[in-house]
Amino acid sequence: MVVLAICSGLIGALAGMRFRVFILFPIIFVGSVALATLTASWSETTLAIVVFASSLQLGYVCTLLLRPTLVSLGGGVRLPFLGSPTLR
Template identity: 40%
Template sequence: MTTLAICCTLFGMALGVRFRFFVLLPVLFLGTLLIVVLSVAEQLGFGQALSTIAVFAGCLQFGYLVSALIRHNAGSAVVIEKKEPLAVRSSVDRRR
């Protein structure tokens, strides 16, 4: 269960860095479906399967939230140097 929690938190952090909020719902659905299939295959009880799903969902969302907050705070602290766009000159604009 600890390994699941650590992996889900790290995976949630990776999702938070790379994707927007709307990716959580499909990942939660697919992960829950996978946990249900594995629980049935290993003949786990309903309580164990439910607690595994709760740990999965909670850690995934926690990791996403932490990385989104870090990205938000770091994004406002880092100043990105913006370059001026190249000026396009035509032969009419040139004056000597």
């Protein structure tokens, strides 16, 4: 469960650096389906989905709170990983 929480937090942090809030819903859905197929019992599945969703959101929020600090540390240099993706 600890590995799941750490990995979910990192995924949330990466999503927070790159995407807007609407990416959380598809990530949570896909992750929940993957966890439901990989875990053995129903009680483990429910707990794993709750841990995954909460850690993902926590990582996302922490990144949003740290984003101004990361931009200010750049010293006026545009950090490409902090921008939003554009469609062409």
